[in-house]
Amino acid sequence: MKLFKETINHFKPYWKGLLFALICSGIAGVFTIIPPVLTGKIVDLILDKGNINRLSLYIIGIMVCFLFKVIFESIQEFTQVKIGLDVISDMQLRAFKKLHKTPMSFFTTTPRGDMLYRLTHDVESIQNLNNTVIPRFLQQIIGAIAAFVAVISLYWPAAVLMLIVFIIYLIPSFMISKKVRKMGAIQREMSADMYHHLQESIESVRLVRTFQTQHHEMRKQETKLANWKSFSIRAALIGKFNWRLGNVFNNGAPGVLMLLGGFAIWRGDISIGTIIACLGFIPTMFLPIRSLAENALTIQQAIPALQRIYEYFELPSEQEENLPLIENIRGDIEISNLYFRYPDTNEDVLKGVSLNIKAGQHIGIVGTSGGGKSTLIQLLLGLYPPREGFITIDGQNLKEIECNSFRRQVGVVSQETFLLNSTLRKNLLYANPNASEKELVDAVEAAGLLEWVHSLPGKFETIVGERGLKLSGGQRQRVALARTILRHPPIMIFDEATSSLDGETEEKVQSSLEALIPGRTTITIAHRLVTVKDADKIVLLDQGVIAEEGTHEELLSLKGQYYQLYMAQYSELEKERVG
Ligand SMILES: Nc1ncnc2c1ncn2[C@@H]1O[C@H](COP(=O)(O)OP(=O)(O)OP(=O)(O)O)[C@@H](O)[C@H]1O
Numbered sequence: 348m349k350l351f352k353e354t355i356n357h358f359k360p361y362w363k364g365l366l367f368a369l370i371c372s373g374i375a376g377v378f379t380i381i382p383p384v385l386t387g388k389i390v391d392l393i394l395d396k397g398n399i400n401r402l403s404l405y406i407i408g409i410m411v412c413f414l415f416k417v418i419f420e421s422i423q424e425f426t427q428v429k430i431g432l433d434v435i436s437d438m439q440l441r442a443f444k445k446l447h448k449t450p451m452s453f454f455t456t457t458p459r460g461d462m463l464y465r466l467t468h469d470v471e472s473i474q475n476l477n478n479t480v481i482p483r484f485l486q487q488i489i490g491a492i493a494a495f496v497a498v499i500s501l502y503w504p505a506a507v508l509m510l511i512v513f514i515i516y517l518i519p520s521f522m523i524s525k526k527v528r529k530m531g532a533i534q535r536e537m538s539a540d541m542y543h544h545l546q547e548s549i550e551s552v553r554l555v556r557t558f559q560t561q562h563h564e565m566r567k568q569e570t571k572l573a574n575w576k577s578f579s580i581r582a583a584l585i586g587k588f589n590w591r592l593g594n595v596f597n598n599g600a601p602g603v604l605m606l607l608g609g610f611a612i613w614r615g616d617i618s619i620g621t622i623i624a625c626l627g628f629i630p631t632m633f634l635p636i637r638s639l640a641e642n643a644l645t646i647q648q649a650i651p652a653l654q655r656i657y658e659y660f661e662l663p664s665e666q667e668e669n670l671p672l673i674e675n676i677r678g679d680i681e682i683s684n685l686y687f688r689y690p691d692t693n694e695d696v697l698k699g700v701s702l703n704i705k706a707g708q709h710i711g712i713v714g715t716s717g718g719g720k721s722t723l724i725q726l727l728l729g730l731y732p733p734r735e736g737f738i739t740i741d742g743q744n745l746k747e748i749e750c751n752s753f754r755r756q757v758g759v760v761s762q763e764t765f766l767l768n769s770t771l772r773k774n775l776l777y778a779n780p781n782a783s784e785k786e787l788v789d790a791v792e793a794a795g796l797l798e799w800v801h802s803l804p805g806k807f808e809t810i811v812g813e814r815g816l817k818l819s820g821g822q823r824q825r826v827a828l829a830r831t832i833l834r835h836p837p838i839m840i841f842d843e844a845t846s847s848l849d850g851e852t853e854e855k856v857q858s859s860l861e862a863l864i865p866g867r868t869t870i871t872i873a874h875r876l877v878t879v880k881d882a883d884k885i886v887l888l889d890q891g892v893i894a895e896e897g898t899h900e901e902l903l904s905l906k907g908q909y910y911q912l913y914m915a916q917y918s919e920l921e922k923e924r925v926g
Pocket residue numbers: 455689690692696715716717718719720721722723
C-alpha cells in the first residue's frame with residue numbers, strides 16, 4: 348500500500364499528461380468495441396440475405412475503426428512512456444541526492460555494489476516495466492472494460508459468465524503472483540550481492556594477485572552464481588505456470604460461451620451474429636490478465652526494485668534542512684570535550700578532546716597510529732557527529748550551521764587523492780570551476796608542478812586518472828595541493844599530505860605548503876615530526892586523549908612522549924648536531 352502511495356505521489360506532477368493519455372485510451376477503447384459488433388451484423392446480414400450494399404459499409408467501418416484505434420493507442424503509449432521516463436529520472440535523481448545527504452556512517456556500513464545496483468539495475472527493471480508493460484496495460488484494461496460493457500448490452504448472461512470465469516482465474520493467479528513477487532525480491536538481493544562481489548574483486552585485483560586468492564574469489568563467485576541460477580529457475584518455472592494458466596482460461600472461455608450461446612440461439616433468444624460478436628470480445632476481455640501473466644517476471648522484478656529505491660528515500664539526512672549558512676569565516680575553531688565512537692562499535696575513539704585554535708594559527712597533530720588524528724578531522728568537517736562535546740567555528744556550533752557551507756571554505760589535502768578520469772584542467776578546476784587561467788597557472792606553479800605540466804604533450808588537456816596518464820604519488824599530491832590553492836580556503840587541513848613522497852619531493856611540496864600557510868588556519872597531521880616543527884602549537888594525540896600540547900621546544904623540554912618520538916626519529920640527526 349505504501350509502495351502504491353509513494354508511486355502515485357511521484358506521478359502527481361504529471362497528472363495532466365496522464366489524463367490526456369487516459370482520454371486517448373478511452374477513445375481507442377470505443378474504436379475497439381465497434382469492429383466485433385459490426386462483424387456480428389455482417390454475419391446476420393449474410394445469413395438473412397439482407398442488403399448487400401450495407402456489407403461494404405460495415406467492412407469500411409471496421410477498417411476505419413482499426414485505423415483510429417491504432418492512432419489513439421500510439422498517442423497514448425507515447426505520452427505514457429514519456430511520463431514514465433520523467434518519473435523514473437525524478438526517482439533516480441531523488442535517490443542520488445539522498446545519498447549525497449546521508450550520514451557518512453551509511454557509506455561505511457553499506458556495500459558500494461549495493462548502492463550502484465539500486466541506482467542502475469533496479470532503475471532499469473522499473474524502466475522495463477514502464478516502457479513495455481504499463482502503457483499497454485492501460486490500453487488493455489480500458490479495452491476490456493469497454494468490451495465487457497459491449498457484451499452486457501449485446502447479451503448480458505454472456506457477460507456474467509465471463510465475469511465468473513475471470514474471477515475463477517484471478518484467485519490462483521493472485522496466489523501465484525504473490526509467491527513470484529517474494530521470489531523476485533530474493534532474486535534481486537542475490538543479484539545485488541553478486542554484483543557487489545564482482546565489483547569488489549575487480550577493484551581489489553592487485554590485492555587478489557598479490558595474495559594469489561584468484562581461486563578463492565572464483566569459487567566464491569561460482570557458489571553465488573549456482574545459488575542464483577537454481578533459485579532463478581524455480582522462480583521462472585512458477586512464473587511460467589501462471590502464464591500457462593492464463594492461456595488455459597483464455598482458450599477455454601470461448602468454449603463455455605459457445606455452450607451458453609448455442610442454447611440461447613436454439614431457444615431463439617439471440618441471433619448467431621450476436622454470439623459471434625460476443626466471441627469477438629473474448630480476447631480483448633482476457634488480454635489484461637494474459638499480459639499480466641506474460642509479463643509477470645518483469646512486474647515481479649520491478650516491484651522489489653521500486654521498494655529498494657524507495658528505501659533510499661527514507662535514509663536519514665546528515666543534517667536537517669534549512670540550517671543557516673556560514674560565510675566568510677575567519678578560522679577560529681574551538682573543540683570542546685569531544686567524545687566519539689564509530690557506529691556499531693562500543694569503544695570511544697576520542698575521549699574528551701579539547702583544543703582551541705585561533706584564526707591564522709598553524710596546529711600540528713602528531714601521535715601514535717590509531718590515536719584518533721584522522722577521526723578528529725572527520726568530526727571537524729562535520730562528517731560524523733560527536734557523541735558528546737561540540738565544535739564551534741567562529742563561535743557558531745557546527746551542529747547548527749549548514750556543514751556544506753563550512754566545508755566549501757576548507758581545503759583538505761590527504762594521502763589519498765581522487766582523480767577524475769578527465770583532463771588535468773578539469774581535475775584542477777574541480778575545486779573552483781570559476782578560477783581564471785592566471786589563477787590556474789599560479790596555483791600549479793605554487794604547487795611546484797608547472798614545469799611538469801609544460802613537459803606533458805597535451806599540457807593542461809592531458810587526460811589523467813583512470814584511463815589516462817598515471818600520476819606518481821608525489822604528482823597526485825601536488826595536483827591535490829594545486830586544487831586546494833585554487834580554492835583560497837581560510838582553513839587548510841593536511842592529513843599526512845607528504846608522507847608518501849621521497850625526501851627531495853617532500854621538501855619541495857613542503858615548501859609549497861609553507862608558502863600557503865601564513866594568514867590561514869592550518870592543521871597538519873604528520874608522522875614525521877619535522878613536518879610540524881614550526882607550528883604555533885603541536886598536539887600529541889594518544890589513544891583518543893591529548894597527552895601533550897605546546898610548541899616544539901616546549902614539548903621537547905617536557906621530555907615526555909613527544910621527546911621520545913622525536914629522539915627515536917631524529918636521534919642520528921641530533922647526535923650529529925650535538926657532536
Ligand atoms: N570507519 C571506522 N569504523 C570503525 N572504527 C574506525 C573507523 N575508522 C577508524 N576507526 C578506528 O578509530 C581509531 C582511530 O583511527 P584514526 O584513523 O583516527 O587514527 P589515526 O591517528 O589517524 O591513525 P594513523 O596515524 O594510523 O592514520 C582506530 O582504532 C581505528 O581502528
